[in-house]
Amino acid sequence: MNPQETLEDRLSEHLEQRASSIEVDRTRVDPRLVSFDRLGTTPVQSDRRWVFVAACSVLILVGAAGLWAIRGRGDRDAAVGTEDADTGKMSVLVYTDHKVARFVEIWVDPAFGPYDPSAAMSWQTSSGEGVVCLEADSQEQAQHLRSVVDQLGGVPRWATNLRTIQGGCQHEWEADGSPKFGVGEMGELQVSVAPSATAEELARIDEWISHSPSVESAIYFEVAPSFQSLHEPLQMDPSWVVGDSVRRGAFHLTLRGPSEAAPVAIALESLSGVESVFVNLEAEFSFEVVLTAEASSYGQITDDDLPDRTGVAWRVEGARIVSGSSWPDRSLPDEVCLEALPGVSPEDADQMAEAIAAMREVASVTQADGPCESTMEITR
Amino acid sequence: MGVGSGDFDEFFEAEYGPQTRRAYLLIGDLDAAHDVVAGAMERVYGRWAQVRDPGSYLNRCVLNGCRDWGRRRSRVVAVSSVPDAATRSEDLPVDLALILLELPFRQRAALVMRFYGGFSERRIADELGCRPGTVGPLISRGLKRLRKEIS
Numbered sequence: 001m002n003p004q005e006t007l008e009d010r011l012s013e014h015l016e017q018r019a020s021s022i023e024v025d026r027t028r029v030d031p032r033l034v035s036f037d038r039l040g041t042t043p044v045q046s047d048r049r050w051v052f053v054a055a056c057s058v059l060i061l062v063g064a065a066g067l068w069a070i071r072g073r074g075d076r077d078a079a080v081g082t083e084d085a086d087t088g089k090m091s092v093l094v095y096t097d098h099k100v101a102r103f104v105e106i107w108v109d110p111a112f113g114p115y116d117p118s119a120a121m122s123w124q125t126s127s128g129e130g131v132v133c134l135e136a137d138s139q140e141q142a143q144h145l146r147s148v149v150d151q152l153g154g155v156p157r158w159a160t161n162l163r164t165i166q167g168g169c170q171h172e173w174e175a176d177g178s179p180k181f182g183v184g185e186m187g188e189l190q191v192s193v194a195p196s197a198t199a200e201e202l203a204r205i206d207e208w209i210s211h212s213p214s215v216e217s218a219i220y221f222e223v224a225p226s227f228q229s230l231h232e233p234l235q236m237d238p239s240w241v242v243g244d245s246v247r248r249g250a251f252h253l254t255l256r257g258p259s260e261a262a263p264v265a266i267a268l269e270s271l272s273g274v275e276s277v278f279v280n281l282e283a284e285f286s287f288e289v290v291l292t293a294e295a296s297s298y299g300q301i302t303d304d305d306l307p308d309r310t311g312v313a314w315r316v317e318g319a320r321i322v323s324g325s326s327w328p329d330r331s332l333p334d335e336v337c338l339e340a341l342p343g344v345s346p347e348d349a350d351q352m353a354e355a356i357a358a359m360r361e362v363a364s365v366t367q368a369d370g371p372c373e374s375t376m377e378i379t380r
Numbered sequence: 381m382g383v384g385s386g387d388f389d390e391f392f393e394a395e396y397g398p399q400t401r402r403a404y405l406l407i408g409d410l411d412a413a414h415d416v417v418a419g420a421m422e423r424v425y426g427r428w429a430q431v432r433d434p435g436s437y438l439n440r441c442v443l444n445g446c447r448d449w450g451r452r453r454s455r456v457v458a459v460s461s462v463p464d465a466a467t468r469s470e471d472l473p474v475d476l477a478l479i480l481l482e483l484p485f486r487q488r489a490a491l492v493m494r495f496y497g498g499f500s501e502r503r504i505a506d507e508l509g510c511r512p513g514t515v516g517p518l519i520s521r522g523l524k525r526l527r528k529e530i531s
Contacts (some may be wrong), residue, residue, distance in 0.1 A: 007523055007526060007527055007530075008495060008523070010476065010522075011476050011480075011491065011495045011526065012495040012496070014475075014476045014477055015405055015476070015477060015480075015492065015495055015496040016496065018404075018477045019401035019402070019405055019496060020401075020403060022400075022401060022404055022410055024401065024414075025398065042426045078528045156465065
């Protein structure tokens with residue numbers, strides 16, 4: 001390598017070489033695309049188009065029915081925890097084969113003490129593989145959470161059996177409308193439109209968004225209703241963007257200022273047709289941190305520290321811990337992310353989720369798929 | 381935007397190769413890159429009449445496809461395919477493209493778009509769905525990690 005050559009030059013050259021070294025095989029295009037291309041060019045093929053559309057419609061209907069059934073199952077399970085519903089909230093999201101298998105919400109009053117593991121068993125599913133999310137409701141709990149995570153290093157079974165723990169979304173507001181736990185600092189919202197919303201209601205929502213001085217931009221998603229309650233905005237594929245009008249599904253708002261999040265959310269919630277609103281933590285500012293075993297305190301992590309700490313792995317019996325710091329003061333994490341090495345079985349991931357969910361410090365557990373890197377991002 | 385199949389044919393011819401190469405750099409698997417781009421092309425075709433800027437729409441679809449593919453794929457392959465430091469030598473230069481695969485997706489995508497596609501920060505921001513100010517840090521962090529790996 002030429003010593004005068006910068007990494008940027010080298011990377012550019014290397015990528016160019018690598019890209020040009022491959023042979024693009026156009027015959028490998030999905031045959032469906034080829035058939036699309038021919039559709040409509042002859043009457044016969046036009047008929048085939050309708051057959052295809054009909055087949056797709058049936059598939060969509062079957063899929064929607066399946067998702068609805070899955071959601072229903074989750075709702076039934078959610079009833080398990082609602083007996084203790086007061087202040088704490090626990091959510092479980094399990095993916096099977098990258099599809100939502102179940103969504104369960106349980107509300108628990110932390111004052112009742114440690115969660116009953118047997119209760120946890122009743123809602124924990126057995127099919128999940130992937131990500132588990134811990135979310136604390138306060139800085140105090142976050143501190144507890146940190147000590148819990150520290151202990152994981154001494155519990156090799158948990159650590160090695162865990163695939164990932166990642167952050168979720170806080171989306172609650174106090175009765176007076178003030179944001180709870182930093183919600184007002186976030187600048188992005190995810191809004192779900194009720195499946196039953198009428199065309200008039202959709203138009204009103206659209207108009208409200210268009211004229212709201214707080215809303216900078218809006219992206220509309222066409223998503224299955226069952227996806228609306230997920231704590232995983234990334235699961236919504238932005239390539240579904242349609243852009244022109246509100247569809248049944250969800251839309252994503254970027255606000256002019258972070259402090260607008262709470263009032264805008266409250267205003268939107270008051271509109272008929274809006275099913276739910278939650279703050280999207282997956283946004284601009286990548287905040288992935290991998291700590292060293294020597295890192296004595298999360299409290300010392302600041303923005304300036306991050307570049308030096310990023311990439312330093314804390315290896316715990318096959319797992320590494322990735323943590324995001326909480327906004328706005330970033331002094332303590334409100335979420336902790338653990339990621340095990342590949343090869344962890346779904347059963348082991350479930351066991352880990354059960355154990356963690358039974359802890360008093362844990363406000364919520366979300367189990368999903370996907371690496372932390374795509375979710376540990378916090379809006380600046 | 382016209383809806384004739386001729387327009388799409390031209391679009392396909394112009395975009396399929398570059399998009400496949402870009403997808404390949406992003407995910408390191410040629411078979412998967414073909415699949416991702418073919419799937420994205422299907423989406424574009426399905427919305428050909430509605431999409432105002434099919435190029436951008438295709439870019440976004442390909443990026444999402446690559447990201448989804450990465451999620452589904454075991455990370456073992458990517459890690460194991462990176463040359464071990466001990467095996468690197470003058471004869472076997474560090475393969476930056478492979479090290480790139482270890483980066484978080486957004487960093488990787490930003491680097492590929494900047495240094496392979498030559499995209500501006502504004503355009504990268506559009507493609508990634510983030511603010512332009514975010515692109516600089518993404519690229520900077522990505523380069524820093526690359527430097528670290530090389531050293």
